[in-house]
Amino acid sequence: MTVTINDVAQAAGVSKGAVSYALNGQPGVSQETRDRILRVAKELGWTPNLRAKGLSSSKAYALGLVVARDPLLLGTDPFFPAFIAGIETALAEHEYALVLSVATAPGAEERCYRKLVDNGRVDGFILTDVRHDDSRIALMLELKLPAVTLNRPDAASPFPAVSVEESEGIVAAVEHLMELGHSRIAHVGGAQEYIHGRSRRQAWEDALRGAGLQPDLFAAADFTAAGGVAATADLLRRPDRPTAIVYANDLMATAGQSYAQSMGLSVPGDLSITGYDNAEFTKYLNPPLTTLATDPMLWGRASAQLMLNQLAAPRGVEDITLPSPRLIVRASTGPVPATPTEPLRSS
Incomplete structure (x- = not known):
């Protein structure tokens, strides 16, 4: 009882x-x-009865997370389950809950934020997938609720952020490939409206330009497996097709590696591949994937803790900077092919 x-x-x-x-x-x-x-x-x-406590204090004892991506991505991209687990771990220690909403229809994302606030269901939001000139910053100010952003927005924001210096990891991957003799190094990027999609592309460009190479082998994708396949197919059909590809996440890298192999290419004999995130499954691929190790669970814990800090003491809450991604070299990268590569023909 x-x-x-x-x-x-x-x-x-x-x-x-x-x-x-x-x-x-x-x-x-x-x-x-x-x-x-x-x-x-x-x-x-x-x-404590959080429901009764919430009624007496006008608090919901819950944080909101609105994800504006295909719901299938939450199950296929290993980043999100680990990130959400990190949030839940931190919140459980303080008897807070996470309210998760998935919004994909036009206009649904803003409606989700407004509905959660109007119904008094959350005390603040964690904003993922921060975009160029993100309209949610102004929305949070209008709704008068605190927020935490994953990465610092490129527009003025009064909210604290959890950030990571992503450029160091991408530069390390490019330099690793150049040490293996590669000069035609492509990048399959995530959606470019996202700050992290742009920053990873910029780091790839800067690393190549710093070595006197042209960053002209770019293909835009959307962080999904299907997007990774389409972008890889595009790059491999080009007359100057790459001998190595740096992917913006492991899901696209895995799909790209599978596609290249299905087209008769050897990885890494004909094509070297690197990923980003160090998802658990990448070490079991054939060949195992060279990738950049991050810690999505730490991202979640840090984001939740920063939000709780802000709720407890709104003034003076500082940004959190997480460790840079670490290059893990496995068998998907090797020396540049000795013979010139030919563009693949459409299947």
Whole structure:
């Protein structure tokens, strides 16, 4: 049975009001009485009723996460389950909950944010997939709720951010390929409206230009497996087709590697491939994928903790910068082919 404040009051021999003062850290009872009430509450196994607490404090004790991507991506891209698990781990320690909404229809994303606020279901939001000139920053200000962004937006934002220096990882992947003799190094990028899609492409371009090479082998995709296949097919049909491809995530890299092999190419004999995220399955591919190790669960924990810090003390909350991705070299990268490569013909 649920232990109530009334149960604690009867066992401690005090009024319900005294129990409320003690459990909420408010003045009104002596220290001796407070200690007795807290001891009795612990012995009885009393836990706070967040619903009742929320009604009395106008708090929802929940954070919102609105994902504006195909729902299938949440199951196929390993980043999201690990990221959400990280959020949940941090929130559970503070008896908060996560309210997740998936919005894909036109206009559905903004409606989700407004509905969650109008219904009083969340105390703040974690904003993923931050975009160029992101309209959600102004929306959060209008809704008067705090937020945390994944990566610092390219427009003015009053909200703290959890960021990672992604360029160092991409540069490390490009330099690794150049050390193997590659000069025609392509990039399959994520959606370019996303800040992280742009930053990974920019890092690839800067690394090539720094070595005196032209970054002219780019193919845009959308972080999905299908997008990775289409972009890979495009690159491999070009007259100057690449001998190596740097992908913006592991899902596209895995799909691209499979496509190249299905077209008769050897990986890494004819084509070297690198990914991004170090998803668990990448070490079991044939060949295992060279990739950049990140920690999506840490991203989730840090984002949730930063949001909780902001709710507890709105002023003076600082950004969090996570460690840069680390290059993990496996068998999907090798020396540049000794003979010139020919463009693939459409199948």
